[in-house]
Amino acid sequence: MLCACVSLEKQLWVTEGDGVVLPCLLPRPFLPLNEMTGYWLTKDTHQEEEEKENGVIFSSGEEKLVEEREQLVHFFDKGREEFTHQSPSYINRTRLFSSQLQAGNFSLELRNVSERDNNTTFQCVVSDNKGTHWPSNVTILVKMRGDGKDYVTLHCLN
Numbered sequence: 001m002l003c004a005c006v007s008l009e010k011q012l013w014v015t016e017g018d019g020v021v022l023p024c025l026l027p028r029p030f031l032p033l034n035e036m037t038g039y040w041l042t043k044d045t046h047q048e049e050e051e052k053e054n055g056v057i058f059s060s061g062e063e064k065l066v067e068e069r070e071q072l073v074h075f076f077d078k079g080r081e082e083f084t085h086q087s088p089s090y091i092n093r094t095r096l097f098s099s100q101l102q103a104g105n106f107s108l109e110l111r112n113v114s115e116r117d118n119n120t121t122f123q124c125v126v127s128d129n130k131g132t133h134w135p136s137n138v139t140i141l142v143k144m145r146g147d148g149k150d151y152v153t154l155h156c157l158n
Contacts, residue, residue: 010138011141013141016114016145021110022138022140023138024126025106026107027104033079036128037126037128041070042121070084072090073087073108073122074086093111094110095109097107121138
């Protein structure tokens with residue numbers, strides 16, 4: 001199941017094992033890709049400390065992008081994706097819609113959602129070379145398979 005919505009803050013229900021699209025749409029005028037830096041991050045504060053990876057402090061030029069307790073989910077800089085500093089728990093689970101980046105769509109697909117992702121807030125931050133930022137937050141609520149509970153289904157329209 002994939003769901004995409006236009007919103008600055010949103011909660012999305014997703015079933016364990018499925019994928020979800022975390023929306024992040026930029027305002028017009030759209031940035032040239034070679035002037036864009038964008039990343040998705042999460043604090044993952046609900047995880048046990050012994051399970052947490054040591055936070056990687058990652059910077060682009062002079063600007064510190066990821067704080068010590070944050071995890072880098074996905075990173076795009078000046079026309080290309082960069083996976084060197086991606087948090088291990090997101091390796092091979094994320095992708096941007098590269099053909100839609102030029103049209104301002106910085107949404108991220110997160111695959112194989114697990115209980116560990118439940119109640120996690122993901123933040124999308126896109127900036128230009130002048131330091132202008134466009135943040136967007138999305139929280140994932142995971143529906144466990146076979147738990148017998150009723151859930152409201154969120155239908156998203158573009």
